[in-house]
Amino acid sequence: MNHFSYENLFGFSAALLTTIAFLPQLFKTWQTKSAEDVSLIMLILFITGLICWIIYGLKIHSIPILIANIITFIFNFSILILKTTYRKSMKQ
Amino acid sequence: MNHFSYENLFGFSAALLTTIAFLPQLFKTWQTKSAEDVSLIMLILFITGLICWIIYGLKIHSIPILIANIITFIFNFSILILKTTYRKSMKQ
Structure with a gap:
């Protein structure tokens, strides 16, 4: 556990928070059917930008960069799909 | 210029894109007066999460992490202020 320093605690919290932050946005968009x-x-x-982060993570072999950005990508891509779907159904 | 590798091109593009992405959101919120x-x-x-990234950047002395996250923090904090302001003025 010698990798678990004081710095890393902030690094892990930062990565976790800026990743899961998009989950309430996804839930809100799905619930209100509006974005x-x-x-x-x-x-x-x-x-x-997230696709670039994923390529960067692959190139430098960084598992934390890969995991955080793949999850953030899934959330944001889902928000984009919901937004586009609700916009289309509004126009009809 | 030996620091400018193929990997870094993706890293810089990633940091730039995920930072400036919030500028159109800030502009849209300010323009439509709704969030x-x-x-x-x-x-x-x-x-x-951004505050944690800034602390992490300070602790590991990473200028790119600091710059990207301070700018992203300014944009998102401004969106938060606008959202709170417009919500209050709607209630009145």
């Missing part, structure tokens, strides 16, 4: 106020450009830029 | 669909719990968890 009008969520910026589409934000989602596209953020998801593209 | 009802943006989850408050997401903002709180994400901002707490």
